[in-house]
Amino acid sequence: MLEARNVTFSYDSGKRVLDSLDFRVKPGEIVVITGPTGSGKSTLAKCLTGFIPTSIPGEFSGSVIIDETEISELNLMEVAQQVALVQQDPESQVCTLQVSDEVAFGPENYGHNQEEIQSMVDSSLKAVGSEHLTHRRTFELSGGEKQRLIIASMIVSQPNYLVLDEPTSSLDPTGVLQLRTILEDLKKQNKGIVLIEHNLSAVLTIADRVLVVEGGKIHPFEQKTDKKATKSPKSEEIGDPIISTQNLSFSYGNQRVVKEVNLSAHIGEVIALMGSNGSGKTTLLGLLGGLLTPETGSVHLTNKSLESMNAKDIARVTATVFQNPNHQIFERTVWKEQNLVLESLGLTSSDTLQQSEALLKRAGIEEMKDRNPFSLSHGQKRRLNVSSSIVHEPKLLLLDEPFIGQDWEGCEFIIDAVAKTVNGDGAAIIVTHDPVFVKEYCSRAIFMEDGKVLLDGEPSAVLERLESLGHEEYSMEVKLR
Amino acid sequence: MTRFGYVQNDSILHRLNPTLKLFSLIVLMIGIVIYPSWRLSGLLLFGVVIGFWAAGVKLRLTKGRTKFVILFSILLFLVQILVTTNGILLGYIIPQIGPIGPLFSITDFGVERGLAISIRFLLLIFSSMLFVSVTDPTLLAHSLTKLRIPYRYIFSLVIALRFLPLFDLENHAVRMSQRARGITPEVTGLRKIITTIQYTFFPLLVSALSRVDSLSMSMDGRGFGYSRDRSYLRKSEWKGRDTLFFILTVCILAFCILLAMDYFPEIAIFL
Numbered sequence: 001m002l003e004a005r006n007v008t009f010s011y012d013s014g015k016r017v018l019d020s021l022d023f024r025v026k027p028g029e030i031v032v033i034t035g036p037t038g039s040g041k042s043t044l045a046k047c048l049t050g051f052i053p054t055s056i057p058g059e060f061s062g063s064v065i066i067d068e069t070e071i072s073e074l075n076l077m078e079v080a081q082q083v084a085l086v087q088q089d090p091e092s093q094v095c096t097l098q099v100s101d102e103v104a105f106g107p108e109n110y111g112h113n114q115e116e117i118q119s120m121v122d123s124s125l126k127a128v129g130s131e132h133l134t135h136r137r138t139f140e141l142s143g144g145e146k147q148r149l150i151i152a153s154m155i156v157s158q159p160n161y162l163v164l165d166e167p168t169s170s171l172d173p174t175g176v177l178q179l180r181t182i183l184e185d186l187k188k189q190n191k192g193i194v195l196i197e198h199n200l201s202a203v204l205t206i207a208d209r210v211l212v213v214e215g216g217k218i219h220p221f222e223q224k225t226d227k228k229a230t231k232s233p234k235s236e237e238i239g240d241p242i243i244s245t246q247n248l249s250f251s252y253g254n255q256r257v258v259k260e261v262n263l264s265a266h267i268g269e270v271i272a273l274m275g276s277n278g279s280g281k282t283t284l285l286g287l288l289g290g291l292l293t294p295e296t297g298s299v300h301l302t303n304k305s306l307e308s309m310n311a312k313d314i315a316r317v318t319a320t321v322f323q324n325p326n327h328q329i330f331e332r333t334v335w336k337e338q339n340l341v342l343e344s345l346g347l348t349s350s351d352t353l354q355q356s357e358a359l360l361k362r363a364g365i366e367e368m369k370d371r372n373p374f375s376l377s378h379g380q381k382r383r384l385n386v387s388s389s390i391v392h393e394p395k396l397l398l399l400d401e402p403f404i405g406q407d408w409e410g411c412e413f414i415i416d417a418v419a420k421t422v423n424g425d426g427a428a429i430i431v432t433h434d435p436v437f438v439k440e441y442c443s444r445a446i447f448m449e450d451g452k453v454l455l456d457g458e459p460s461a462v463l464e465r466l467e468s469l470g471h472e473e474y475s476m477e478v479k480l481r
Numbered sequence: 482m483t484r485f486g487y488v489q490n491d492s493i494l495h496r497l498n499p500t501l502k503l504f505s506l507i508v509l510m511i512g513i514v515i516y517p518s519w520r521l522s523g524l525l526l527f528g529v530v531i532g533f534w535a536a537g538v539k540l541r542l543t544k545g546r547t548k549f550v551i552l553f554s555i556l557l558f559l560v561q562i563l564v565t566t567n568g569i570l571l572g573y574i575i576p577q578i579g580p581i582g583p584l585f586s587i588t589d590f591g592v593e594r595g596l597a598i599s600i601r602f603l604l605l606i607f608s609s610m611l612f613v614s615v616t617d618p619t620l621l622a623h624s625l626t627k628l629r630i631p632y633r634y635i636f637s638l639v640i641a642l643r644f645l646p647l648f649d650l651e652n653h654a655v656r657m658s659q660r661a662r663g664i665t666p667e668v669t670g671l672r673k674i675i676t677t678i679q680y681t682f683f684p685l686l687v688s689a690l691s692r693v694d695s696l697s698m699s700m701d702g703r704g705f706g707y708s709r710d711r712s713y714l715r716k717s718e719w720k721g722r723d724t725l726f727f728i729l730t731v732c733i734l735a736f737c738i739l740l741a742m743d744y745f746p747e748i749a750i751f752l
Contacts, residue, residue, distance in 0.1 A: 051698055051701075051702075055698070055701065076701050077706070080701070080703060085698065087698065087699065091692075092691070092696055092699070093696060093699035094643070094699075095639070095700055096618070096619055096639065097486075097487055097618055097619065097643055098619065098715075100714060104713075104714035104715075105703050108712050108713055109705050109706070109707050109711050110704050110708075111710065111711060112712060114714060121714065137489060139486075139643075139646050139647065150699075154703070286657055289661055291657040291660050292657070310665075311660045311665050312663040312665075315660075315661060320658075321661075322658060324654065326687050327654045327655050327684050327688060328658040329683070330662075340662055340664075341663060344663040345663050374687045389662070
């Protein structure tokens, strides 16, 4: 059994992130841990895997016990042979360029011979259904393939327990389905699994228990029914086109990733942009936001060609928010970051600053306005990204997977922001895999495959059609928010 | 956008022993420092370009980074011409027009010095690019381990090579995010230059540091540093062709040394 007893932890002698917390997971059990952004879930994962207090400084008390052995009696490498941690971003955990090298990395460090390593690599890749990737380059893999690779490289040393931090965050529905199968197989092999996850609907079907970390404590999950559903941003009236494309194509090198896309978004529309990883959604968003130059075709924003507009003209009308929050933070304080667009577009005034402060409050990060934005949690950074991008009230929102890593309040803030834009003569195009959001909050869904628009229509109709095309994973998740 | 990093292929250059390739790169650098002739550097640069062709790696002279390198080398050449006034006068950049000029003399020594510096710069960059493109980092790690270099140091090189393409992509993502906020790089005035640098390097630095944290946890979590030695699944080999290439490399180095010591005056006049 992997157990945390009376664990208390604080970074830099500050506020207690974990406060006398007790937790246990048995072999052959899948425990899902959820909770608000910044509640200490990832900190708990690091305690369970020995990184706290061994390599991450802070004030730690209590004990973590692995199969009756105190973790403090083991060094980090010995702990790693029994408990493995799969972190949130698979890209950052890959240290070699070939799949077989990556899986072999652990056994190589433990000094196994060449034949043993080969056999361990083969069996681990087989366990995650990725034998076909053996000779592939790691940087060429999709998000789902990378996630499976990291799991393979962690289970190769046969740990008894596996802790996964937000494992579905970079996966499309097909990847989530594959991950669930892998985890169920590992459970059958008597592995104890701890899943830290915001997106409960993705993992609930395989969970034996669901727990919540909040205020440094852990307690059983109860579905909250008293929360008011956020008002749908869908508008009854659809107006003129705000953006349209004609035969839009784009290539990276010789690889064409967007192929002759024709679409338009009208005032009042909330459009869900769906599709597998690598289908061209993010690139299309970049083209619509004037951030990439089309190879062929054109984009018209409010009846003007994007080619004739400069970056500031485009930024006045659009707000593009990408997935990685660290790439979109430029200033030294949250408040400066919040007002960066106002400053760059020359829109700073007492009125706009007042509105900006109100927006920051709605985002739930007003109290942190003097802090360095890079010190915020992942979810808070993403909320700041959205908040600082819409402070000038743009007419078109282009959001790439905005709900990843967000708790209920974070999702609510983003949905409210979309509603405000759409009801103020604007439109929103949102890359998402969440069928609940698509059905309840979007007026239209577009499904992309291999750079092309495969389906475009009313959300329920698109999801039904996807089911009939064999993509039932895009509509099978249960509602939990 | 072009990707910078190892390019998988099965050319003769790819198959050479990785340590030998690193040794050859170092020899090339030492050679042009010992005998800094623009003709010899040009000859070696020609050899490197042939190397790209033989390795099946596209150089893409007119795109992105490579284009910048070439433009910068041209700038180096022009600056050298402008600042070097001694030597035989060949002409002026701005001839005499009425009462104005002539301005900015061009001398044979200035041209020679400009060529030497700009070609050496191109050789330095392109040979390093070729090395990175044809060297599998994992095999490089193994072959350097055989030289008794501690694997902890070697892996910092492997990881740098692994992350090169990623940082390339991140730089692209940061620039897109800047444009999305209406921020365009500005270089008119010191304050604007500092802001431009801040807006580019802050996000890149933070992203790099957070990746370093994740990566070090990931490596520690897989037993990196468990013992003084480690084993390897894929191993580098030394074959007959490596011996031949090694002899050729040593001969080039010896040739540069002898040229510098004026042992071959009849050849030196052509180089």
